[in-house]
Amino acid sequence: MVTEASLSTRIMREDGEITPRSARISYFPLVVKSGSGSKLEDVDGKQYIDFLASAAVLNTGHAHPKVVQAIVEQAQELIHYTSGYASHEHQVKLAQELARITPGDFKKRVAFGLSGSDANDGMIKVARAYTGRSKIVSFIQAYHGSTYGSISLSALSLNMRRKIGPLLPDIYHIPYPDCYRCPLGHCQESCSMECLGQLKMAFEHYLPPEEVAAVFMEPIAGDAGIVVPPKKYVQELYNLCQKHGILFVSEEVQQGFGRTGKWFGIEHFDVVPDAIVMAKAIASGMPLSAIVAREEIANFLEAPAHLFTMGGNPISCRAALATIDVIEEEQLVERSAELGQYVRERFEKLQEKYPIIGDVRGLGLSIGVDLVADPVTKERAKDAAAKICYRCWQKGLVLIFLAGCVLRVQPPLVISKEELDQGIAIIEETIKEYLNGEIPDDVLQVVKGW
Template identity: 40%
Template sequence: MMDKQVNKNVELHKRRERAVPRAPYNISQVYVDKARGAKVQDVEGKEYIDFAGGIGIQNIGHNHPKVVAAIKEQVDQFIHPCFHVAPYESYITLAERLNALTPGDFAKKTILLNSGAEAVENAIKIARKFTGKSGVISFDRAYHGRTLLTMSLTSKVKPYKHGFGPFANNTYKLPYPYYYRKDSFLSNEEYDDRLVEQFNHFLMLEASPDEIGAIIMEPVQGEGGFIVPSKRFVQGIKRVCEENNILFIADEIQTGFCRTGKLFAMENFDIAPDLTTLSKSIAGGMPLSAVTGRADVMDAAEIGQLGGTFGGSPVACAAGNAVLDVIKEEHLVDKSRVLGEKMMKLLQEMKERHDVIGDVRGLGSMCAIEIIEAEDFKQPNPGLTTTILQACWDKGLMTLKAGTYGNVLRFLPPVVIADEDLERGLAIVDEAITENK
């Protein structure tokens, strides 16, 4: 008598529960075997269309051949002598390219690191050193990481901050626009102006400008629910910074590398940040991050004050340089814009069919829908959102949720996704809503 076939996903998850703490949350119990482009195959052989992209790290697609080749070539030469001990050309080349590509018509320098949180930590260190001021401002619903300082800058308490205090001193929060949920009697322009004015009031009532060294902003809030600010708001915040000698840090960790229809999201707002933090899609999945910024600001730290053993590893730098080649050669900035237009059109049509979709929003190919109670206008519906999410996975679509209320479905498909896969993926979302609302 034959034994009942063992489900590999189930068995792997049992092993995971025995060997790994519960805190590193898994969105699913699907274990990956292979991935290429916008498709992922699990250990059971089931194929998925990927609308998650590793939370935005796969803008050029999984296992791009050029990136894989660059990694293999570098591994054959050397793996890691440590940049602080024996430097190498690929680090310098990638720094030069990021200096040239990030917004701002001024001299820039770049330090390479390992993770997004590490980039944010170092950007704050640099800003404090340059300005001599320790205060740092972030925004409501912001997400900047899970280390002590980045957790302090992050807005959502559960799950990110609960029980982990005390937090870093001299961190503050300002309101960030949320046009779908603003007071209806205000125009968007009036709303923006009020929020910017609150920054001025904060500098009079809460902390003096001579105490605030930097403000950090996501050009589009990621974990906060794919909230897109207006150019008027972003430029207003930058203007107040300039008037008060406060550095403006753009957190482009999720929005960078052609996700928003531009190479970097701040280009949509005609803003040149003083410092920019980069990671996620910078190296096609290899651990790499960067802080790129004004040369005079970046040089404020003294010799030996910045760095880390594995920062800017040769293998990650090889991948990063290959990613920039792919973006240019395959015109992925243009493709991201076209992809976003297609997504927004199809999602708007979906909204017309389903009264549980309260809002459709996005910038470039960074798009989302907000799920609400149909009978109660704008009332968040996190339960239905979770049900829809699970139905999508069951039907072969990897996707994610986000937002303060857990009621936003966010879509980050690789920019290289084929039209038929994009349309099938959105059709799965439509089916999941239809069957569960």
């Protein structure tokens, strides 16, 4: 527990008096100061292993020396000049690099912004304009961001949608194919992809497919609890889109840039999307987003339909170029796949010992550990997740949960096996403490979570 005298306590108290409630999801009173690789330090000098990586932003780790060097060099040369009126070399080079590393053997164009939210907004605009259609399909429990467009795409939290309407019209949400907690009550044996059937039924009865501009899908539903869809589902959905002239947009803000053991998550499914929306990890913590789309789509609107004064900031672009170099030089995509496999196996072993672990899933180092009150009913163990994450934080592991009960294991891709082992050991120790009733209920006053 943070003591009253600590700097963290004072800053958290002042923070609580000045920051609006809407701006932070409460897990634990962490006041960060510095970071290196997979380690974080708070303002009181306490060290942590970081299993959150700033919400899947720091794939290259905290303060990777090559990224830092690129940022410093660029800051000394030019901090910013708006790409709304001028070009700069690094933005052009980065756009070419993003076109190179994204799937699709066709001509692409790249539009830059600052956040995942604005990239999703831009993609809605361009999809509507290009297709001449207004309707958009996205998924229940998806989080796509905090601007009006991206909130309208999202369907995860009533707090995001309450009191602010009207949202964007013509956005339809369908169930994500969640094979552990099938929203339609099926198990693998009885599954004939009724979830996709719901979209087909919608196309027959109330959602004219020729009026649908795009489907936005995360290749793993991140904030829904790291849910991996069946390959067959993604392929059939893609084919359905092709059949009806609907754009398939892979929303990779959280899952892109090596996180899943491929450059982009959609590559696991052998489909080539019309567009990829990315942000978070692309500049290792500098604000940057990008829409990478087929040329004819991305180039459809006229200026100034989608530009930002600060979009494509030179420091962010240099950081992104350095990020790509680091990922390639240190083979972080392969490393993510390898370490992800290792971590999943470690948690599967724990699952045999602790029935509170209902499911272990993920791709690469994007892993969800689903805690259940009962392995048969799969009732979400919300208090357990809250108490375990809080106690892990006390023990020096930054870990949060999603969807009420899913431990989010998304460390930097540079993390060492030893650090992973240390983190997993803390989680096991904490599960035992939880099961022995050693974590007090008052923790639940602090931890709110998603």
